[in-house]
Amino acid sequence: MENVGSKIKLNPAASKQADRPRTGFWLVVLGAALWGADPLFRIILLREHITPTQIVLLEHVVIALFVFPVLWKHRSEMRGLKLRHIGALLFLSWGGSAIATILFTLGLTHGNLNAVLLLQKLQPIFAILMARMLLKEKLPNQFGWLLVLALGGTYLLTFGFTFPFGHLNEFVKVGSLLSLGAAALWGGSTVMGRLMVGKMEYETVTSLRFILALPLLIGITLNQGDPWQIPTGAGPLAAVSINLLGQALLPGLFSLLVYYKGLTTTKASVATLAELSFPMVGVLINWIVFNEVVTIAQACGFVLIWAALFAISRRSAA
Numbered sequence: 001m002e003n004v005g006s007k008i009k010l011n012p013a014a015s016k017q018a019d020r021p022r023t024g025f026w027l028v029v030l031g032a033a034l035w036g037a038d039p040l041f042r043i044i045l046l047r048e049h050i051t052p053t054q055i056v057l058l059e060h061v062v063i064a065l066f067v068f069p070v071l072w073k074h075r076s077e078m079r080g081l082k083l084r085h086i087g088a089l090l091f092l093s094w095g096g097s098a099i100a101t102i103l104f105t106l107g108l109t110h111g112n113l114n115a116v117l118l119l120q121k122l123q124p125i126f127a128i129l130m131a132r133m134l135l136k137e138k139l140p141n142q143f144g145w146l147l148v149l150a151l152g153g154t155y156l157l158t159f160g161f162t163f164p165f166g167h168l169n170e171f172v173k174v175g176s177l178l179s180l181g182a183a184a185l186w187g188g189s190t191v192m193g194r195l196m197v198g199k200m201e202y203e204t205v206t207s208l209r210f211i212l213a214l215p216l217l218i219g220i221t222l223n224q225g226d227p228w229q230i231p232t233g234a235g236p237l238a239a240v241s242i243n244l245l246g247q248a249l250l251p252g253l254f255s256l257l258v259y260y261k262g263l264t265t266t267k268a269s270v271a272t273l274a275e276l277s278f279p280m281v282g283v284l285i286n287w288i289v290f291n292e293v294v295t296i297a298q299a300c301g302f303v304l305i306w307a308a309l310f311a312i313s314r315r316s317a318a
Contacts, residue, residue: 027262036281153304
């Protein structure tokens with residue numbers, strides 16, 4: 001009698017299909033990690049006295065020039081969109097690209113800075129709740145413990161082994177409420193992005209995210225009425241142009257293309273934890289470029305977050 005086991009062969013197509021969730025997860029990790037490179041470019045623009053709103057507007061204009069041909073090529077995908085898809089796109093562009101950033105910036109000018117920063121780590125909570133309600137997603141085994149592990153690591157990256165609040169009334173203020181709004185919008189954007197990549201190609205979703213945000217950003221910039229202080233000298237103008245282009249293409253366009261590609265095979269509730277790679281890259285950049293030494297607490301945070309990401313990746317593939 002022949003060995004029955006020798007007749008059993010692995011199906012390459014099935015194996016490839018099984019690897020897709022894991023690959024998509026790490027693409028989300030990579031896309032979010034690229035956001036950590038943003039300060040390298042943005043700091044030059046801020047030094048030239050360009051306001052944050054103007055920087056965001058210029059960034060969206062540059063990206064729109066690159067993605068408009070892509071959107072035109074895929075324009076047929078916009079036919080037959082239902083009302084919920086239009087709402088998701090507006091939430092993604094207006095909420096995720098414009099309003100959330102404004103709320104977070106306003107939050108930093110009101111109340112306790114540490115409270116505002118820590119509340120941003122609640123984004124996974126908002127994303128998980130919305131994913132369960134809107135997308136009916138099921139969570140991987142032991143997801144709750146892994147969520148606590150990842151959030152604990154992020155806390156260590158931000159605050160170390162200290163407790164940031166002296167009194168409760170310092171925590172619940174206008175700045176905290178604004179920060180909660182930003183966290184809800186960014187967490188919700190992950191869910192809306194997951195909804196749209198099931199309807200459109202990820203390139204189309206990326207293009208619409210930036211293009212649809214332009215009218216709102218133009219309106220906000222005009223309403224603020226801040227003067228434009230673009231440098232006129234050849235050297236400063238070249239520095240601003242190069243940094244604006246680099247910021248728009250690397251942590252802007254390219255990162256979101258990778259991010260949405262990964263989101264096509266990754267649950268929104270899982271992707272929002274993969275986005276925690278962003279603060280880790282931020283710590284590394286501060287260490288390497290700005291000479292801020294990584295503390296023991298931050299190193300522990302790295303270990304905790306990557307342990308959680310690795311475990312979630314394996315459970316997602318399973």
